[in-house]
Amino acid sequence: MVWAKQIFLMQDTKTMKEKGINRLYKKNSFSARPPAVRRGGREAGMEYEDKTGRPSKPPSPKQNVRKNLDFEPFSTTALTLEDRPANLPAKPAEEAQEHRQQYEEMVVQAKKRELKEAQRRKKQLEERCKVEESIGNAVLTWNNEVLPNWETMWCSRKVRDLWWRGIPPSVRGKVWSLGIGNELNITQELFDICLARAKEKWRSLSTGGSEVESEDAGFSAADREASLELTELDISRTFPNLCIFQQGGPYRDMLHSILGAYTCYRPDVGYVQGMSFIAAVLILNLDTADAFIAFSNLLNKLCQMAFFRVDHGLMLTYFAAFEVFFEENLPKLFAHFKKNNLTPDIYLIDWIFTLYSKSLPLDLACRVWDVFCGDGEEFLFRTALDILCDPRSALKQRSSGPVLFQMDTLAAEKNRASFHVALKQTNKQTNRKNF
Amino acid sequence: MAKQYDVLFRLLLIGDSGVGKTCLLCRFTDNEFHSSHISTIGVDFKMKTIEVDGIKVRIQIWDTAGQERYQTITKQYYRRAQGIFLVYDISSERSYQHIMKWVSDVDEYAPEGVQKILIGNKADEEQKRQVGREQGQQLAKEYGMDFYETSACTNLNIKESFTRLTELVLQAHRKELEGLRTRASNELALAELEEEEGKPDGPANSSKTCWC
Numbered sequence: 001m002v003w004a005k006q007i008f009l010m011q012d013t014k015t016m017k018e019k020g021i022n023r024l025y026k027k028n029s030f031s032a033r034p035p036a037v038r039r040g041g042r043e044a045g046m047e048y049e050d051k052t053g054r055p056s057k058p059p060s061p062k063q064n065v066r067k068n069l070d071f072e073p074f075s076t077t078a079l080t081l082e083d084r085p086a087n088l089p090a091k092p093a094e095e096a097q098e099h100r101q102q103y104e105e106m107v108v109q110a111k112k113r114e115l116k117e118a119q120r121r122k123k124q125l126e127e128r129c130k131v132e133e134s135i136g137n138a139v140l141t142w143n144n145e146v147l148p149n150w151e152t153m154w155c156s157r158k159v160r161d162l163w164w165r166g167i168p169p170s171v172r173g174k175v176w177s178l179g180i181g182n183e184l185n186i187t188q189e190l191f192d193i194c195l196a197r198a199k200e201k202w203r204s205l206s207t208g209g210s211e212v213e214s215e216d217a218g219f220s221a222a223d224r225e226a227s228l229e230l231t232e233l234d235i236s237r238t239f240p241n242l243c244i245f246q247q248g249g250p251y252r253d254m255l256h257s258i259l260g261a262y263t264c265y266r267p268d269v270g271y272v273q274g275m276s277f278i279a280a281v282l283i284l285n286l287d288t289a290d291a292f293i294a295f296s297n298l299l300n301k302l303c304q305m306a307f308f309r310v311d312h313g314l315m316l317t318y319f320a321a322f323e324v325f326f327e328e329n330l331p332k333l334f335a336h337f338k339k340n341n342l343t344p345d346i347y348l349i350d351w352i353f354t355l356y357s358k359s360l361p362l363d364l365a366c367r368v369w370d371v372f373c374g375d376g377e378e379f380l381f382r383t384a385l386d387i388l389c390d391p392r393s394a395l396k397q398r399s400s401g402p403v404l405f406q407m408d409t410l411a412a413e414k415n416r417a418s419f420h421v422a423l424k425q426t427n428k429q430t431n432r433k434n435f
Numbered sequence: 436m437a438k439q440y441d442v443l444f445r446l447l448l449i450g451d452s453g454v455g456k457t458c459l460l461c462r463f464t465d466n467e468f469h470s471s472h473i474s475t476i477g478v479d480f481k482m483k484t485i486e487v488d489g490i491k492v493r494i495q496i497w498d499t500a501g502q503e504r505y506q507t508i509t510k511q512y513y514r515r516a517q518g519i520f521l522v523y524d525i526s527s528e529r530s531y532q533h534i535m536k537w538v539s540d541v542d543e544y545a546p547e548g549v550q551k552i553l554i555g556n557k558a559d560e561e562q563k564r565q566v567g568r569e570q571g572q573q574l575a576k577e578y579g580m581d582f583y584e585t586s587a588c589t590n591l592n593i594k595e596s597f598t599r600l601t602e603l604v605l606q607a608h609r610k611e612l613e614g615l616r617t618r619a620s621n622e623l624a625l626a627e628l629e630e631e632e633g634k635p636d637g638p639a640n641s642s643k644t645c646w647c
Binding site for chain 1: 452453471472473474475476477478479480500501502504505507508511529
């Protein structure tokens with residue numbers, strides 16, 4: 001709009017016959033890079049056209065190119081070159097010629113820009129279609145081929161590749177469940193029993209809790225009450241921006257049930273802060289009982305047990321292993337961290353306890369979980385390294401489209417081979433130190 | 436090259452889960468308050484530089500997880516602290532009772548001469564109050580601590596309490612500071628003190644805070 005006005009203004013000032021001022025205007029309007037022609041310009045142009053009652057047809061040297069476009073540039077039509085209104089003296093011929101030339105240049109520029117933009121948009125659309133199509137295909141493959149033949153197929157190269165590229169949300173829960181497994185042989189019945197017991201406890205606590213249960217020896221009623229209060233407090237602090245786990249939210253009771261049942265299933269571990277996030281992510285992808293089974297088995301993994309039991313010695317071992325891994329892969333950054341006394345406990349604790357669900361955007365965290373459920377704990381440390389390496393790249397993905405097949409930065413497909421070598425080394429280390 | 440600050444201190448926030456430690460910290464460093472905070476896992480920290488008695492003090496404030504289970508982790512940070520906030524929630528009698536436990540932990544794990552201050556947070560929730568102001572004052576007196584009732588929500592006494600603890604730490608370290616002030620090559624000496632106070636923290640640290 002500004003641009004169209006400028007042309008008009010320039011023509012107007014000409015009447016003053018003050019060449020100096022006019023030149024200044026010309027300089028200002030044309031010597032600078034022409035600003036992007038905006039859609040709004042159309043209105044300004046139209047208005048002017050109406051006023052003069054004579055729509056002008058901008059001469060375009062590339063008229064034929066325009067026809068071949070899939071996307072019609074629209075805003076160049078807003079730029080109109082008009083003769084001076086009849087009540088004003090006419091422009092000298094050479095000046096009119098000069099203006100025409102300048103005008104043509106502008107139109108060409110604007111068209112170029114629009115063409116570029118249109119091509120970019122087209123490409124984006126094509127890419128999105130491609131991604132959506134591949135997600136659709138992946139869902140089919142998972143549902144028709146992989147899931148029915150899980151036992152025989154899960155370790156095949158094809159499935160591992162498919163897995164690595166990301167699990168479509170619709171089958172995510174199932175694949176996670178299968179990937180985590182059920183070593184503990186937890187059944188729906190066991191969950192129901194644990195849940196019933198948890199409910200009994202909540203009742204007895206809320207009614208004063210005079211009858212002391214002797215089952216959980218070493219845990220006083222006050223402790224249990226405190227633990228229950230803490231659980232409730234944390235439930236309300238789990239993904240507060242989603243507003244589904246808070247009081248009155250649709251998944252609050254589900255989360256409460258899983259955490260309550262778990263404290264009855266494993267009173268020796270009990271509720272530990274951070275668990276609510278893990279349970280919440282599972283709830284978003286699985287039914288209550290399945291989420292409980294996955295939750296219990298997940299926490300039973302070596303690394304998770306070490307952390308949730310706050311076995312400080314073992315945690316330090318993990319940190320030490322990570323530091324070796326860190327130094328090997330990013331020696332410069334590692335030295336910088338060392339110099340500044342930034343030890344892994346400062347950042348790793350939160351990441352490992354919540355499996356990145358608290359610190360990464362949820363969709364990205366789910367991608368980490370995808371690989372974690374397949375490849376195991378090593379991937380958690382690999383992710384840590386990727387975040388340290390370039391935290392912005394991990395964050396950038398927050399704003400862009402579906403995350404499903406965008407793991408390039410996180411998983412660094414390009415150095416996957418070296419990643420596996422590094423993994424093996426870490427694996428050996430952690431295993432050696434674990435047992 | 437002028438230094439951004441003269442000394443660096445580490446302060447620590449401890450207290451039961453949900454008393455508002457993270458909120459206090461966010462209010463102080465970023466002047467922000469969110470009613471829906473998420474629980475702190477392990478530890479986290481933020482930095483802020485304030486000026487006390489003409490000395491630019493860089494304070495590194497460590498925020499800890501309140502659950503007892505995390506104590507094995509959090510106690511690692513006690514010994515590096517020069518000042519500690521003991522925080523309870525005025526609407527939770529239990530969190531007040533637990534201050535005793537927190538004090539004994541400090542006695543056990545923190546270095547001698549560490550400065551302490553008692554905070555009764557959520558002072559804006561008057562209708563839910565379970566712990567009287569006098570109770571707080573009484574307890575603080577018993578332990579020889581200063582006492583503030585604060586509200587991260589209404590920004591009551593936040594700056595005051597953080598500045599007060601910093602002052603106390605400065606006073607406790609006055610000797611070292613005096614020593615270095617009399618010396619001509621001020622900067623060098625300050626750097627030495629810094630080494631003594633704890634390792635200097637570079638810009639890499641601040642990048643961590645964005646992950647909280």
